[in-house]
Structure formats: structure tokens, C-alpha cells
Amino acid sequence: MVQILARKFFEVLFFTLFITFVSFLFVRLAPGDPVLTILNVDELSVSQEQVEALREEMGFNKPLLVQYGLWLLKFIQLDFGNSYVTGQPVMDMILMGLPSTIELAVGSLIVMLVVSIPLGSLSALNRNSWIDHMSRILSIIGAAIPSFWLGLIFIDLFGVRFNLLPTMGRDGFVSLILPSLTLGLAISSVYVRLLRSSLLDSLSQEFIRAARARGLSERRIFVVHAFRHSLPPVITVFGVSLGSLIGGVVVIEVLFAYPGIGKLVVDAIRQRDYPLIQGYILIMAIIIFIVNTCVDLSYRYLNPEMKLKEKGTN
Incomplete structure (x- = not known):
């Protein structure tokens, strides 16, 4: 039983790292821009400077692996971040x-x-x-x-x-x-x-x-x-x-x-x-x-x- 539980622990570790990377990658590569959604571009007149400023504030201008690393550090602390829409955890x-x-x-x-x-x-x-x-x-x-x-x-x-x-x-x-x-x-x-x-x-x-x-x-x-x-x-x-x-x-x-x-x-x-x-x-x-x-x-x-x-x- 101890061997089974030890094997399961390493499986959980590998599985968690794999699923975090895949989910992060797929979500980021999906069509659409959350910055434009947050700013309600279809309803408001927004300049390109405002779009780029918000994108920089949210960290979207950084390389994808850097974004994943920063997100993973928060995930290890059980911090999933805040919703872009409601602002709630x-x-x-x-x-x-x-x-x-x-x-x-x-x-x-x-x-x-x-x-x-x-x-x-x-x-x-x-x-x-x-x-x-x-x-x-x-x-x-x-x-x-x-x-x-x-x-x-x-x-x-x-x-x-x-x-x-x-x-x-x-x-x-x-x-x-x-x-x-x-x-x-x-x-x-x-x-x-x-x-x-x-x-x-x-x-x-x-x-x-x-x-x-x-x-x-x-x-x-x-x-x-x-x-x-x-x-x-x-x-x-x-x-x-x-x-x-x-x-x-x-x-x-x-x-x-x-x-x-x-x-x-x-x-x-x-x-x-x-x-x-x-x-x-x-x-x-x-x-x-x-x-x-x-x-x-x-x-x-x-x-x-x-x-x-x-x-x-x-």
C-alpha cells in the first residue's frame, strides 16, 4: 500500500505540472483578446495606447513561458488569481x-x-x-x-x-x-x-x-x-x-x-x-x-x- 501511495504521489506531481502547462497554453492560444473584452471596445471608444497599457499591466506583453512561470508560482501558493470580469478571487x-x-x-x-x-x-x-x-x-x-x-x-x-x-x-x-x-x-x-x-x-x-x-x-x-x-x-x-x-x-x-x-x-x-x-x-x-x-x-x-x-x- 505504501508503494502504491508513493507512486500515486509522483503521478499527481507530474499530472499537475502537465495539466497546468497544457491548460495555460491552450487558454492563451484560444481566439479572442481579454483586454478588448474588459475594455468593452465594441461599446466604448478606446485608443490603442489604452489597450497596450492594460495589456502591459496584466502581463500579456511578456513571453508566454514567463507568464506561465509567474502564474505557476501563484498556483503553488493556491492563488488562482482574480477574475478579469468581476475582480473576485x-x-x-x-x-x-x-x-x-x-x-x-x-x-x-x-x-x-x-x-x-x-x-x-x-x-x-x-x-x-x-x-x-x-x-x-x-x-x-x-x-x-x-x-x-x-x-x-x-x-x-x-x-x-x-x-x-x-x-x-x-x-x-x-x-x-x-x-x-x-x-x-x-x-x-x-x-x-x-x-x-x-x-x-x-x-x-x-x-x-x-x-x-x-x-x-x-x-x-x-x-x-x-x-x-x-x-x-x-x-x-x-x-x-x-x-x-x-x-x-x-x-x-x-x-x-x-x-x-x-x-x-x-x-x-x-x-x-x-x-x-x-x-x-x-x-x-x-x-x-x-x-x-x-x-x-x-x-x-x-x-x-x-x-x-x-x-x-x-
Whole structure:
């Protein structure tokens, strides 16, 4: 375990340096000039001297590597800088919007689990039955429908026609229902099919037949042995698709005007707010890295074969 944690530490160090440089480079090379955005050139008459003075004040006249070095020194001190638009500290703005995004992500994951676990399990236990065919058809339909289009349908149906649920803003649990349903249903189709195939593979293993030979009940065999054995592939895909989930959260936040960091960063991209964009990229990258690390460590507890292999190599 100590070796694993030490290796992860160096991976974090390399990953942080890499992602800071790449994010800084890509943001700086993106089209648009934040100086012109700040000065509102389209609305005000601004001289070239004023533009150059502000560019020098913000450090944009220095070489790109020098700008990156100065920014990295602040980052090491956990200083992400201030927003070009609002003047507020970037970390404060991210921490202000992060709870809303976490609420939406957790709500979507709950919907995904409620949908995918029963459907995937029933489909595997009733292979080639009408339940299996129906769940596969629903999975294909769910994978084919874009999340934003599904969200527009929910807005029109539950918000406009029947006026049952709010479609904009964040006002308690009720305003979380439609965004969570939209994103949760959109991502559940992948996990229904994955859990089905993984369960079918687990149910065909020798240890399942041995458990039946010992007289264990089918419920215990399924829950304790087959279901646990089928989880590592599902968790692996979840770690890989976490970036897609975060991207989906951004789309849903904009669609439902949900005040999270996804909507915040979309506005920042539109306004060329470099510090806020870089802060968002780094925070999301670190979260994805931490989740993937937890996924790697969870294998040792979900898959006993890995423990045996580690003991055999020691």
C-alpha cells in the first residue's frame, strides 16, 4: 500500500505540472483578446495606447513561458488569481458554484444507479426474455438521444405543458429533479448494457457453480458473489467516463440555468476570463484524477484475485 501511495504521489506531481502547462497554453492560444473584452471596445471608444497599457499591466506583453512561470508560482501558493470580469478571487467563485454542481452530479448518479442496477440485473437474470429485449431497446434509445434534447422535452412536458416542476434556477430539491433526470437517464444506458454483460460473465464462472453446489441460495449467490465480481468493469468505465459526466453537467447547467461552475465557465469562455477558465480546468482535472485513483484502489477490495496476485509477487 505504501508503494502504491508513493507512486500515486509522483503521478499527481507530474499530472499537475502537465495539466497546468497544457491548460495555460491552450487558454492563451484560444481566439479572442481579454483586454478588448474588459475594455468593452465594441461599446466604448478606446485608443490603442489604452489597450497596450492594460495589456502591459496584466502581463500579456511578456513571453508566454514567463507568464506561465509567474502564474505557476501563484498556483503553488493556491492563488488562482482574480477574475478579469468581476475582480473576485477565482477560488472563491469556484467554491461558490461547486456545491450546486456536486448536487447535480450526485443527483444524476443516483438516477443512473436507480435505473441501471435493476434493469441490468433483471436483463442478466432473464437472458433473452422480453425483459432482456426491452431493457436493451431502452438502452439503445437512451444512448441515441442527446442529453440536451431530452432536457428540452422534459422542460416542455413537465414545465410548460403541465407546470409541475421548475425549469430554471436553483430553489431547493424540486429544482434539482429535472436536471438530474435528464443527465441520469442519458448516462444510464451505457451502464445498463455494461452491467448486463458483466453479470452474465460472472454468472458463468466456476465459483458460481461451486457456490450452487454448496447449497447457497440464489439471492446470496447473486448479491454476495456474482454482483460483487461484476463491479470492477463497471467502476472502470465510470472512472473513464467521469469527464463525459462533467461535460454533461456543464450542458445541463446551461440548459436549465442552474447556477453551478459549469454555467460559470461557459460565461467565462464567452468573456475570455482566463484565470477562471484555468481554475475550472485544474479543479476538474484534479477531481477526475482523485476519482480514478480511488477506482484503482477499490479493485483490491472488490476483486480478491488482485490481492492474491500481490501476495504471490511479494
